[in-house]
Amino acid sequence: KNEVEQSPQNLTAQEGEFITINCSYSVGISALHWLQQHPGGGIVSLFMLSSGKKKHGRLIATINIQEKHSSLHITASHPRDSAVYICAALNRDDKIIFGKGTRLHILP
Amino acid sequence: NAGVTQTPKFQVLKTGQSMTLQCAQDMNHNSMYWYRQDPGMGLRLIYYSASEGTTDKGEVPNGYNVSRLNKREFSLRLESAAPSQTSVYFCASSEIGGTEAFFGQGTRLTVV
Numbered sequence: 001k002n003e004v005e006q007s008p009q010n011l012t013a014q015e016g017e018f019i020t021i022n023c024s025y026s027v028g029i030s031a032l033h034w035l036q037q038h039p040g041g042g043i044v045s046l047f048m049l050s051s052g053k054k055k056h057g058r059l060i061a062t063i064n065i066q067e068k069h070s071s072l073h074i075t076a077s078h079p080r081d082s083a084v085y086i087c088a089a090l091n092r093d094d095k096i097i098f099g100k101g102t103r104l105h106i107l108p
Numbered sequence: 109n110a111g112v113t114q115t116p117k118f119q120v121l122k123t124g125q126s127m128t129l130q131c132a133q134d135m136n137h138n139s140m141y142w143y144r145q146d147p148g149m150g151l152r153l154i155y156y157s158a159s160e161g162t163t164d165k166g167e168v169p170n171g172y173n174v175s176r177l178n179k180r181e182f183s184l185r186l187e188s189a190a191p192s193q194t195s196v197y198f199c200a201s202s203e204i205g206g207t208e209a210f211f212g213q214g215t216r217l218t219v220v
Contacts (some may be wrong), residue, residue, distance in 0.1 A: 033208070035211075041196060041214045041216070042201075042211070042214065043162050043211040044211075045208050045211070048208040088150070088151075088209065090202070093158055095153065096141060096153070096202070096209060098150050098152075100149070100150035101150055
């Protein structure tokens with residue numbers, strides 16, 4: 001079992017829909033990252049969380065430390081949001097452990 | 109502020125050839141990482157460096173060597189490339205204690 005599990009693996013939605021991507025982890029962490037990888041391959045860090053909730057534009061990330069669970073939400077989704085979203089946990093040894101990613105496709 | 113710079117962006121090698129992937133960061137981060145990304149496998153850690161002069165093996169270190177000669181640079185070397193090392197390689201850096209991770213643009217390596 002992977003130490004960081006993401007769901008779903010693939011998600012196709014219509015433009016405008018509210019999107020939720022989930023991440024569960026089984027290790028002790030000092031922080032959790034949400035990353036975005038566009039078809040061109042570059043990886044961009046969206047959020048770094050150690051508690052609570054963060055919001056940036058239409059993106060919202062939450063983390064529940066007790067339940068070892070984080071979610072990434074996209075409101076009013078748009079085709080340009082189509083990408084792979086990766087959850088990454090920074091464990092207490094300062095190593096980053098990645099989920100396998102969620103491939104999101106937003107249809108116009 | 110360039111962030112994390114990786115070179116080259118693309119490379120084709122013949123089996124048995126050697127090459128070094130270069131990575132440099134200008135954010136004064138202590139931790140640097142090398143990952144490979146393969147379809148269906150996600151990002152897997154090859155080697156990790158917590159600070160200048162220290163390196164640790166990750167999940168898939170075989171066939172690779174690394175060098176952290178200074179705080180800024182962390183290089184990955186393939187001594188004798190194999191087709192199984194065809195992949196996209198990413199360098200990343202972060203600060204100790206859980207701050208944002210920054211990634212290079214990736215190197216697409218093909219070994220024929």
